[in-house]
Amino acid sequence: MLTLKAVRRLAQADVVLFDDLASGPVLDHAGAQAELISVGKRAGRPSARQEHVNELLVSHAQAGRRVVRLKSGDAGIFGRLEEELVALTQAGIPFEIVPGVTSASAAAAAAGIPLTRRLTSRRVQFVTGADVTGHLPEDINWAALADPAVTTVVFMGQRSFPRLAEELRAHGLPSETPALFAEAVGHPHQRLVRTTIGELAQMMADAKVVQPGIILYGPLAFQIGAEPQTV
Template sequence: MTTGKAYLVGAGPGDIGLITVKGLEAIQRAEVILYDRLANPKLLDFAPPNCEFIYCGKLPDRHTLRQEKINELLVEKTAAGKIVVRLKGGDPGVFGRVGEEAEALAKNGLSFELIPGITSGIAAPLYAGIPVTHREYGESFAIVTAHDKSKDGKSTLNWEGLAKGIDTIAFYMGVGNLSHICTNLLSHGKPSSTPVTLIQWGTFGRQKTLEGTLETIVQRVEEEKFTNPAITLVGNIASLREKISWFEKKPLFGRQILLPRTGLNTSNLAKALEEQGADVIEFPKWKRVKITPDRLILSKLSMYSSIIFTSPESVEEFFQILIEEKIDIRSIQADLYGMSQKSVNQLLNKGLLAEPTEKLRKGGTILLIGSSNNIEETSQNVLNFGNFETFTTSIKEVDETYLPIFKRMLDDSKLNTVIFPSSASVPILIKALEKTDSLTTDMLKELEIYCFGNQTMNALLAHEILGAEQTKEATIPSLLLSLAKKSDS
């Protein structure tokens, strides 16, 4: 029987930009991905269509899958000839039990690779403005687990060596045992004034930092109701945070944004928001189903006076169809329009001048191009401009395998903002939310709402979603400016 190969991959601490190139390449080839709670689910977007996802999340009080079952699944899927990725938060070799999983694969004679990742004990402090070593403050650094296999889960460590011999210590998942940690460090000679910094959800836009000392931090955690996942950093090097904190100063830091996804891929808007420090959840996730093109429409392309593209993807799909059907683009004599600025920009990238549909003139023969659901959602708007025909490039369906992933993302975040980039995004999101009980339309109305353009505002009003703030211009820079001003106020 043909055997596959397993890749035991470090996903990094949260920010998906911190995964290694080699780790990302493994995800892009995967046929099965077993992923942990602390591996950012957005990384699954890079997996091929029809990849099987298996959640292996663990919480201190409950495990979705026991470690023995995870080992069995790794062996079973790899032995079945699959390319298997075991996606683990941070670095798989740092308290990730990768040794046990690799042993199970090796014992069964299966091929595997270990791909390191950036560990949270280094990345989270850096995102909080604290390097873990510095010539003036700390030349030694230790990574320590705050839990072990003992009956009470309290680590039996060389506390004297840690207290007297190590300048900076990063405790993983240390909130539950924080009192135990502080008591032992104090009793073994660490000064009570030693700074302690807790970093929750490090490298995410929802990162939260709590500062204190060995004497005060336990009370502070109780007062703030601070919880895992968090890194507990002990050491004088924390004094650098005041000088070089950078991530938490980004203009959109703290924004937890829901962004309706109308296309197949991560949008440029999502990337721009994340670059400014926001956490962005794009929903829903789509899958494309190809269909046989309408050759009658293709045979009379020269007859249309106006052609409207409903999405950026419809541009790509349409011109791919022209290539496959060997149709010369010069047969198109029509004026070109996009239902959104993104669609207009996609046409411009093809070297074709286009304008938004607001500038469409009445009369003439109109062709509306897009996926089946985009045409359905936008055709009513086109009626205002006269008679039209439609050309369906594909059927786009909500990928329901991502619904439980979406729920987990919502459970770990606290949404405060929703952005509607186009009129089509309004019914798309409302309809998609019906497939999940994690977020209702009424809950949506409690968030800060932003939208692009008059058509999008009208679509919101039609669905009784009030109070949206419309950007001055239907552009990403205009939106970023509005969000940043609101965050500062």
């Protein structure tokens, strides 16, 4: 899902530095003149170093090229946006941020649910399931994450969710709390699993993580009027 501004910028670009999750049909919007360079970063796989990505951004811009750094979702939400802005700022290169559609909104829309509801879910919180080491962060506000009246969205949390769910239950959140797992959201092969945090934790413990996914839990995680299911 792209904004019209993002499509225009792709068409104007001389260079497109793109992530794995922003490849495929999205790149069809790039002009014929554009040089396409893959700089994807995926957990557990050989990936471009952030320093190398920064160097490419700076060097192509200093050469007078119009550069698009293409990411999936919204780069401002756990998308390493700041590291790249720092590199550009230090090099004196002007930039424009074109906001994307966060996978949290995309997943909720695909599942046919809202992220908020008056009286029962008046707050949304975005958290990461992986720190710089790839493990669950240690400095978590468990009271906030175990709040039953909040929609919680967990980015990059497939590997750590079994432990996360264990801690949530220990802090008072019932195992039956609705949960939604959205895999490859926005792509033709997306998969939505409507379940509970207890069942999802077991599924994640048994599964081999292949596709990127996002987890939502809280009172709105089931489709309105629906039972837990996979679609």
